[in-house]
Amino acid sequence: MSKTITYVITYENGRWVSRCPTGEIEGVGVAGSLSQMERDLVEMHVWAWPEDTPGVEFVFDLPGHVAGVVTEYRREKELAEAHAKRAAELAVKAAKVLTSHWSEPDTARVMGLSKQRVHQLKVSA
Template identity: 85%
Template sequence: MNKTIKYVVTFENGRWVSRCPTGEVEGVGVAASLSQLERDLAEIHAWAWPESTPGVEFTFDLPEEVAGVVAEYSREKELAETHTKRAAELAVRAAKMLTSHWSEPDTARVMGLSKQRVHQLKVSA
């Protein structure tokens, strides 16, 4: 798969509607669900470009009151993922540092983890 074709998707009259703003695919796609719409577009791509089938990417054109909530959720999710990654890095660092001074069971107690988890962190790369 060399590239993806981007579609703008809206919800109109009880159906999901896709339009390709770049003109790579003409017309509109219409389906009752997003998964069906994605399957339909993937089938069109496979038929139109059998040698190098492009992927499907959606951009949602949502009503303003919904778009704001979705944008806020996306920001918070990204922030949470960043924090989770940092916490995982610090867990490895702390486990290695603490077990150089104390036993794995004592380190587990200090960190609020199981002994098995401390051992996993300690031996991780």
């Protein structure tokens, strides 16, 4: 796959509509679901570019009240993922430090985890 073609997706009259603003694909695609839209576009790409089929990317042009909620959700999701990653790193660090002083069962109790999870954390990379 050499490149990706981006489509702007809107919801109009009860159907999902795709437009290619860069002009690689002319016209409009219409489908009842986003899954169907993606399948149709992938199929069209395979037909049009059988040797080097480009990928499909969606950019959603949503009404303001919906776009705001989606933006807020995505921002919070990114923050949650960053916090989860940091918590996982700290869990490993804490398990290693605590088990250097106490038993795995005692460490598990302090950390609020199972003994098995503390052992996994302690022996992890």
